[in-house]
Amino acid sequence: MLRRPVLVRAALAAAVALLVTACSAQAADVAGRSSGTRTAPVTPARLGRTLPDDPVRMVLPATGAETRWTQGLYVFGQQVTRAAAADCARRGGFTLPREIPLAFIRFFALPDLDFIARHGLSVSADIPAAVPGPSTVRAGTAAEVSRCRAEGAKAAAVLSDIYLPVERRWFGELGSLDDEPAVVRARQGLSGCLPGHGVRARDEKTFMAVADARQNSASAAELPATESELGxxxxxxxxxxxxxxxxxxxxxxxxxxxxxxxxxxxxxxxLVPALHRTERRYGLTLVFPEP
Structure with missing residues (x-):
């Protein structure tokens, strides 16, 4: 199954209301597939390493394309958390429980339309997996695991404390734009455009519900074309x-x-010096999804 967008975790609790995901909406009425034209499968995304010319564009994104840097920054923080926790466990001679693979998180309040048109609603670049520790080491106790995860969170906070307070305020202000008359008028056009392309939806929210239903009902063979069409x-x-x-x-x-x-x-x-120090400290590489 292809990876789907999910809500940003507690680090951006103030911004959660701005994010719309294709996997969290309720099931909705699904129209027939649009036209009979064949849609090419989604194109795999690449990973990039080039930082923006101004870190403001990574922390306070204003366009969909800029959120690629924001996604990479969030994933990097999670990688730091896991790397520091794994270091702690190695020092203690035990292993941590296996965790789900990390994924880039889309911002549908700032949709990256060029990326979505090319790769679909959900698919993004794959994040290189960390090298697993030795399998012969014993599993950590609940107390040991908790201690090392706390150490990991503390290591990540060294970075997030630099940008998170101002970033939260920025995301808190973004929602005000949706009430502007020009934006309201532009959104009204969705009620004609979406059905015109074979999706029985009147707005972005109902579109996401339809997208979720179509993705869930598609077979493994159908899913790439479904992703491409919806994107x-x-x-x-x-x-x-x-x-x-x-x-x-x-x-x-x-x-x-x-x-x-x-x-x-x-x-x-x-921020940038701290990112480079952290890369060296934990042997990580800050990467971003690219078209």
Whole structure:
């Protein structure tokens, strides 16, 4: 089964209301497949390592494309958590329980339409798995595991403390744009565009419900084409909305930067050096999904 977008975890609790996922909506009415044209399977995404010219674009994204850096930053924090916890366990001579593979998390409040049109709603680049520890080591006790996971969280907090407070405020302000008259008018066009492409949905929320239902009902052989079709429809119909929202976000960010000069100065000074130190400390590489 292809990987689906999920909600951002507690680190961005203030931003959860802004994220829409294709796997969390309730089941909805599903229309027939659009036209008889064959849709190519989704294209695998690549991994990139190039940092933005300004870390503000990674922490305070204003466009869908910028969220690729944000996704990479979140995954890196989780990798640090796991690497530091694994170091702790190795020192103690035990292993930690196996965890689910890490995945890049999409931001549907800032949809990356070019990426979605190319790769579908859910598919992203695969994150290299960590090298497992020796299998002959004993399993850790509940207390040992808890202690090492706490050590891992503390290591990740060294990074997140640099950017998370200002980032939370930024995501808290983004929702205000959806009430702007120009955005409301642009969203109204979805009620005609989505059905026109074979999806019986009146807005983004109901589209995601239809997408979830189609993905769940598709066979393994059908799923790549289903992903591709849904991504193409979503990107096509959301472009007029993003044509209004993306410039508005850029203007909002310019004002936000002017209001938080001290925090932004600290972010620009501290974050990238801290990322490089952490890469060296744990043998990790900060990567981002690319088209």
């Amino acid at each position: 193409r429809v979503y990107a096509t119909c959301m472009r007029p909305v993003e044509a209004v929202r993306a410039p508005a976000r850029l203007r909002l960010r310019a004002g936000f930067l002017a209001e938080h000069t001290a925090e932004i100065r600290a972010l620009r000074t501290k």
